[in-house]
Amino acid sequence: MADPMTQSSQISSSQGLNDAHSASSKDSKFSVNDLVHWRDPKKSGVVFGVSLLLLLSLAAFSMISVVSYLLLALLCVTISFRIYKSVIQAVQKSNEGHPFKALMEKDVTVPPETFRKHVDTCLTHVNHVLKKMSRLFLVEDLVDSLKLAVVMWLMTYVGAVFNGITILILADILLFSVPPIYEKNKTQIDHYIGIVRTQVNTTFAKLQEKLPGSMKRCKAE
Numbered sequence: 456m457a458d459p460m461t462q463s464s465q466i467s468s469s470q471g472l473n474d475a476h477s478a479s480s481k482d483s484k485f486s487v488n489d490l491v492h493w494r495d496p497k498k499s500g501v502v503f504g505v506s507l508l509l510l511l512s513l514a515a516f517s518m519i520s521v522v523s524y525l526l527l528a529l530l531c532v533t534i535s536f537r538i539y540k541s542v543i544q545a546v547q548k549s550n551e552g553h554p555f556k557a558l559m560e561k562d563v564t565v566p567p568e569t570f571r572k573h574v575d576t577c578l579t580h581v582n583h584v585l586k587k588m589s590r591l592f593l594v595e596d597l598v599d600s601l602k603l604a605v606v607m608w609l610m611t612y613v614g615a616v617f618n619g620i621t622i623l624i625l626a627d628i629l630l631f632s633v634p635p636i637y638e639k640n641k642t643q644i645d646h647y648i649g650i651v652r653t654q655v656n657t658t659f660a661k662l663q664e665k666l667p668g669s670m671k672r673c674k675a676e
Contacts (some may be wrong), residue, residue, distance in 0.1 A: 490633045503631045510627055514620045598659055
């Protein structure tokens with residue numbers, strides 16, 4: 456039978472492992488929502504800077520050029536470091552081995568379970584979008600279809616002023632700037648959004664009342 460000291464040591468060790476596992480799980484669950492709200496300024500700054508730099512590069516060069524330059528820069532860094540470590544080992548007459556040995560031994564394969572999980576998630580979203588688009592384009596609800604028509608009409612003007620990359624750059628800036636601003640001024644912004652939403656709903660309600668009876672909004676049973 457194990458003595459009390461041994462049991463206490465085993466319990467402490469188990470708790471330590473559980474705490475470490477919980478901490479690692481918490482770090483792995485750092486979500487996109489945390490990034491755009493700047494919960495960790497360093498991570499958010501890096502992601503925002505890299506994404507903005509990539510989009511600006513795509514605006515100036517072709518995608519093939521940008522990808523080629525990125526891979527070439529990465530190769531230059533790794534080759535230079537490999538040669539540097541080889542020279543150091545030759546001068547010091549040491550035998551440390553390959554400088555990237557630890558990274559080369561890491562498993563970089565994607566587990567089938569993880570792949571299937573992400574595929575199932577994507578499939579769920581795709582089916583939802585297809586169902587929604589079918590409902591809108593087949594005019595199941597005339598008011599909702601008219602809303603989509605208005606949005607698409609406005610987008611034609613946006614497309615005439617901005618190209619796709621410019622819109623992505625603006626979206627990237629807004630994605631990382633709007634959430635923290637909204638979080639600091641949530642009450643005032645919600646108040647004005649509520650006013651606009653009320654006006655829009657009132658306008659569409661009046662429009663619906665003027666439609667013929669057969670075209671009025673009817674919920675599927």
